[in-house]
Amino acid sequence: MPVTIRHRALLSPRSLKDALRLRHEEPDAMPLAGCTDIYVALNFGTLPARGFLNLWTLDALRGIDVLDGVVRIGALTTYTALIQSPIVARHLPMLVAASREVGGPQIQHRGTIGGNVANASPAGDTLPVLAVAQAVVELHSVRGLRLVPFTDFYTGYRTSAAAPDELIVALHVPTPQGRQWFRKVGTRAAQAISKIVIAGVGGRQPRIAFGSVAPTVVRLPQTERVLASGGTILEAQQQMQSEISPIDDVRSTAAYRRQVAANLLDEFWRATGPGSARAARGR
Amino acid sequence: MGRRGAVGSNVLRKDGAGKVNGRALYLDDLSFPGMLHARTIRSTIPAGTITRVTPRVATREFIVVDHRDIPGRNVVALIDDDQPCLAEKRIRHVAEPILVLAHEDRETLLGATVDIEYRQTTPNYDPLRSDVTFKQIAIDKGHVADGFARADLIVDGEYRTRHQEQLYIEPNGVIAVPDGHGGVIVYGSLQCPYYVHRALKVLLGLPDERVRVIQTETGGGFGGKEEYPSMIAGHAALAAIKSGRPVKLVYDRVEDMLATTKRHPSIVRHRTGVTKDGRLTAIEIDATFDGGAYATLSAVVLSRGLIHASGPYRCDHVKIRGRATMTNTPPNGAFRGFGAPQTQFAAEVHMDRIADALGIDPVRLRELNAFRPGDITATGQTLGKDCSALTVLREAVKRTDFRKRRKALKGTGRGIGLALFFHGSGFTGSGEVKLASRATLQLTERGARILVGSTEIGQGTRTMLAQIVADTLGVSYDAVDVNDADTGVVPDSGPTVASRTCLIVGRLLQRAAAEMRERLGDLSPSQYLKKHGPLVVTTQYEKPEKVSWDDTTYRGDAYESYGWGCDVAEVQIDPVTSQAIPVAFTTVHEIGRAIHPGLARGQIEGGSAQGIGWALLEEVVIRDGRMVNSSLTNYIIPTTLDTPPIEVQIVDNPYPQGPFGAKGVGEMPIDGPAPAIINAIRHAGVDIREIPASPERIQACASR
Ligand SMILES: Cc1cc2nc3c(=O)[nH]c(=O)nc-3n(C[C@H](O)[C@H](O)[C@H](O)COP(=O)(O)OP(=O)(O)OC[C@H]3O[C@@H](n4cnc5c(N)ncnc54)[C@H](O)[C@@H]3O)c2cc1C
Numbered sequence: 001m002p003v004t005i006r007h008r009a010l011l012s013p014r015s016l017k018d019a020l021r022l023r024h025e026e027p028d029a030m031p032l033a034g035c036t037d038i039y040v041a042l043n044f045g046t047l048p049a050r051g052f053l054n055l056w057t058l059d060a061l062r063g064i065d066v067l068d069g070v071v072r073i074g075a076l077t078t079y080t081a082l083i084q085s086p087i088v089a090r091h092l093p094m095l096v097a098a099s100r101e102v103g104g105p106q107i108q109h110r111g112t113i114g115g116n117v118a119n120a121s122p123a124g125d126t127l128p129v130l131a132v133a134q135a136v137v138e139l140h141s142v143r144g145l146r147l148v149p150f151t152d153f154y155t156g157y158r159t160s161a162a163a164p165d166e167l168i169v170a171l172h173v174p175t176p177q178g179r180q181w182f183r184k185v186g187t188r189a190a191q192a193i194s195k196i197v198i199a200g201v202g203g204r205q206p207r208i209a210f211g212s213v214a215p216t217v218v219r220l221p222q223t224e225r226v227l228a229s230g231g232t233i234l235e236a237q238q239q240m241q242s243e244i245s246p247i248d249d250v251r252s253t254a255a256y257r258r259q260v261a262a263n264l265l266d267e268f269w270r271a272t273g274p275g276s277a278r279a280a281r282g283r
Numbered sequence: 284m285g286r287r288g289a290v291g292s293n294v295l296r297k298d299g300a301g302k303v304n305g306r307a308l309y310l311d312d313l314s315f316p317g318m319l320h321a322r323t324i325r326s327t328i329p330a331g332t333i334t335r336v337t338p339r340v341a342t343r344e345f346i347v348v349d350h351r352d353i354p355g356r357n358v359v360a361l362i363d364d365d366q367p368c369l370a371e372k373r374i375r376h377v378a379e380p381i382l383v384l385a386h387e388d389r390e391t392l393l394g395a396t397v398d399i400e401y402r403q404t405t406p407n408y409d410p411l412r413s414d415v416t417f418k419q420i421a422i423d424k425g426h427v428a429d430g431f432a433r434a435d436l437i438v439d440g441e442y443r444t445r446h447q448e449q450l451y452i453e454p455n456g457v458i459a460v461p462d463g464h465g466g467v468i469v470y471g472s473l474q475c476p477y478y479v480h481r482a483l484k485v486l487l488g489l490p491d492e493r494v495r496v497i498q499t500e501t502g503g504g505f506g507g508k509e510e511y512p513s514m515i516a517g518h519a520a521l522a523a524i525k526s527g528r529p530v531k532l533v534y535d536r537v538e539d540m541l542a543t544t545k546r547h548p549s550i551v552r553h554r555t556g557v558t559k560d561g562r563l564t565a566i567e568i569d570a571t572f573d574g575g576a577y578a579t580l581s582a583v584v585l586s587r588g589l590i591h592a593s594g595p596y597r598c599d600h601v602k603i604r605g606r607a608t609m610t611n612t613p614p615n616g617a618f619r620g621f622g623a624p625q626t627q628f629a630a631e632v633h634m635d636r637i638a639d640a641l642g643i644d645p646v647r648l649r650e651l652n653a654f655r656p657g658d659i660t661a662t663g664q665t666l667g668k669d670c671s672a673l674t675v676l677r678e679a680v681k682r683t684d685f686r687k688r689r690k691a692l693k694g695t696g697r698g699i700g701l702a703l704f705f706h707g708s709g710f711t712g713s714g715e716v717k718l719a720s721r722a723t724l725q726l727t728e729r730g731a732r733i734l735v736g737s738t739e740i741g742q743g744t745r746t747m748l749a750q751i752v753a754d755t756l757g758v759s760y761d762a763v764d765v766n767d768a769d770t771g772v773v774p775d776s777g778p779t780v781a782s783r784t785c786l787i788v789g790r791l792l793q794r795a796a797a798e799m800r801e802r803l804g805d806l807s808p809s810q811y812l813k814k815h816g817p818l819v820v821t822t823q824y825e826k827p828e829k830v831s832w833d834d835t836t837y838r839g840d841a842y843e844s845y846g847w848g849c850d851v852a853e854v855q856i857d858p859v860t861s862q863a864i865p866v867a868f869t870t871v872h873e874i875g876r877a878i879h880p881g882l883a884r885g886q887i888e889g890g891s892a893q894g895i896g897w898a899l900l901e902e903v904v905i906r907d908g909r910m911v912n913s914s915l916t917n918y919i920i921p922t923t924l925d926t927p928p929i930e931v932q933i934v935d936n937p938y939p940q941g942p943f944g945a946k947g948v949g950e951m952p953i954d955g956p957a958p959a960i961i962n963a964i965r966h967a968g969v970d971i972r973e974i975p976a977s978p979e980r981i982q983a984c985a986s987r
């Protein structure tokens with residue numbers, strides 16, 4: 001139900017340096033990017049923040065480039081920009097696939113990858129992609145720059161390794177070797193939050209990550225090992241059950257998520273594993 | 284006059300331009316000098332008593348209204364008058380209104396808090412275990428024991444449906460303005476101005492003329508603005524009277540979903556006797572509707588539900604029992620279809636199971652048993668030539684090449700299913716006689732002005748009524764105006780519900796226009812006005828001669844006429860996710876005659892989409908009596924990507940007593956999609972008997 005939005009302050013830094021200083025001085029001011037998550041929480045009255053730090057005007061947080069096969073994506077990059085980027089299309093087609101399935105066009109124009117990462121929802125659609133691509137999070141603060149591997153970034157349900165005065169400035173995403181795979185199982189065909197989402201990189205050393213099946217996005221190292229060492233899909237499916245911990249919530253059930261996660265693993269492996277049609281054709 | 288008639292053509296909507304160019308004013312667009320904003324303070328427990336209420340507000344700044352401020356009776360007057368407008372002590376559901384706060388600054392208002400202490404009691408959420416029955420109804424035809432004795436096979440089944448939210452695009456809202464003489468004028472987004480009028484008179488203890496209700500442009504209703512606006516109007520009116528100032532009360536989406544009515548969940552059991560060759564010999568049905576915490580409209584929802592419960596099928600021996608019971612959840616109420624979608628869901632899914640049990644084709648089973656003209660319904664009504672069950676069935680089967688498709692799809696992960704259904708136009712039983720609706724036509728310089736209490740809620744009321752008047756009076760469509768639904772000016776034409784506006788109110792206006800045309804003779808409207816002065820014609824409902832109904836025995840003509848429909852759905856089940864994806868949908872409707880084919884198709888497409896949502900996606904998740912997904916993020920309605928193209932076929936069979944042959948269309952389209960889809964899922968290999976057929980349920984069902 002509606003709550004008052006009075007007594008909220010907006011800080012408007014002019015540069016990244018300015019922003020880092022404000023972040024240091026007022027760590028309670030919440031960074032604000034595309035505002036697509038923030039606005040919803042504000043409207044539902046579940047957002048305690050009183051002050052906001054507007055990042056939207058900081059071009060230092062925008063841009064996509066590639067160096068030595070590593071794609072650097074500015075935190076403020078929107079889904080639309082990801083979908084339109086030839087670099088992303090070439091190196092990270094699974095990120096394009098994920099971006100296309102976020103919300104609808106309005107959200108894609110405004111929502112950012114940095115916001116998706118910082119928001120830390122286990123259902124964030126880009127997170128499994130970043131997990132299997134072995135991305136690195138570039139954090140800045142007045143104390144300097146820090147690089148944190150994405151798989152170490154989340155410390156628990158909606159908590160991260162970022163310090164209170166740090167900002168996410170960019171993500172470094174190495175181009176994976178092997179076929180990229182993404183599938184979202186949402187509550188409906190569009191404008192949907194994921195019930196389960198999978199990203200994967202196929203080949204002899206597969207990498208697999210799931211969203212919405214644990215307090216954070218999860219990589220499945222043991223399951224990956226079973227597949228890499230020639231285990232059957234059944235063995236892998238069994239293994240994966242110990243690496244996920246889904247729950248019943250308003251969107252789905254634990255039982256459903258377990259079963260569908262297993263089905264998705266099978267689908268992924270059929271399409272990208274050594275026995276897949278592509279592999280058979282010698283690609 | 285040589286002019287091409289308005290009826291039957293897709294004239295421009297009366298409300299179209301304003302809605303497109305943004306000039307149409309919805310409730311929240313309106314403001315009055317000195318206006319206060321109001322907010323409702325609600326219970327947070329499902330059952331118990333209030334022990335203390337402490338508003339943490341500056342009492343001099345705020346208007347605080349509680350039950351002691353009610354000058355009349357503390358009820359939302361409707362049928363049983365069991366629901367308080369503001370709770371006194373007892374709490375029966377989460378989100379029950381306790382206080383109304385008002386303040387001129389909306390933000391200050393939203394920042395205010397009220398502490399409420401309770402003594403909790405044990406809630407009941409199971410309609411089968413309730414101590415309170417709001418209403419029971421029995422329908423009997425023949426003797427089912429005889430029918431079962433004649434059966435070669437008996438098929439049992441239980442079918443369940445759940446809550447559904449109406450999800451009109453504009454949330455509920457009203458503004459109450461003191462009239463300066465102790466009364467109020469209420470503006471609101473609502474379907475039934477005279478319901479609100481009556482409820483306010485009772486609540487405020489005011490005479491007729493001190494209450495005036497004016498409908499503002501309304502962004503949808505689907506039944507959700509049938510009874511609940513009486514509650515909201517009461518809250519705003521109390522605050523307006525206490526403060527002496529205009530008061531605006533508008534819900535946001537969360538509050539609207541949390542607190543207002545939904546479709547009744549149902550549990551329907553069937554036991555059917557059938558011969559080897561597929562003839563129904565006995566139908567026994569037991570239905571329980573979850574009424575929620577107060578009676579509201581449950582009695583009449585149950586009534587329509589039970590009358591439609593045996594489907595459009597002939598059978599000599601029918602026994603139907605049903606009840607609406609209380610649970611500690613917000614009251615359920617009117618929603619497009621009004622009980623008939625629930626019971627016809629059960630009937631049509633059951634029909635496919637009977638066909639399976641017999642090993643005959645589901646089309647054949649329906650063809651054998653579908654009502655023909657001259658057949659007698661469960662309540663003893665003899666159907667006339669306006670009965671088109673077989674016509675729509677055959678048309679739908681032909682258009683979809685149903686039998687061939689059904690064979691071709693076997694074992695492919697796809698399935699195809701159909702549902703045959705009907706829907707009575709107008710109030711049930713003696714309802715229309717009791718309503719005694721009136722409609723007025725006023726001669727204007729150019730043509731005529733329509734004065735009715737019927738509301739435009741997006742479905743096309745103004746347009747459709749103007750078409751009927753234009754052609755009857757012999758003037759152009761543009762020469763007919765439609766007055767606002769303002770109880771200070773228009774007569775009571777009854778509520779805008781029950782697929783009744785076109786048939787009942789349209790017919791009243793047709794009679795008025797015919798009379799007016801006769802009075803005009805050879806004169807044009809302006810000549811007449813110059814010569815004779817103003818001309819106003821008012822007509823009142825007259826029961827068609829042959830229609831009769833007995834409320835005590837539940838026998839007779841339940842509705843003067845019925846619409847007939849047949850839906851065919853094709854679904855694909857995703858083997859990875861267990862999602863049932865509707866890939867094709869065809870619907871054939873016989874509605875007498877479409878006054879405005881474009882609007883009629885719109886109703887049929889929209890109702891079908893809403894039915895598809897109910898069948899597959901829409902789920903009200905309730906925990907401890909509280910809807911926990913009361914937002915558009917998590918209450919999932921279909922987008923265009925979740926609905927297949929909907930192929931609509933309207934079959935003409937003009938109903939002689941309807942205006943230009945028309946019957947009702949608003950509700951029927953939601954009767955068929957759910958059973959057609961569930962039957963398609965069943966054909967694809969999953970025997971599911973509860974909706975929504977979510978992927979979770981399909982998967983659980985398939986792995987059983
Ligand atoms: C209708 C709708 C549909 C949606 N659909 C999807 C969907 O399909 N899939 C999905 O994953 N999400 C979805 N979302 C959620 C949301 O759009 C995404 O999470 C989006 O990426 C958030 O980005 P933003 O820029 O809008 O973040 P904001 O709302 O501006 O911020 C979100 C959080 O991140 C923090 N933050 C933002 N940028 C930074 C930064 N650079 N450094 C540190 N902290 C930062 C903010 O302080 C805040 O806590 C949807 C939202 C809506 C409203």
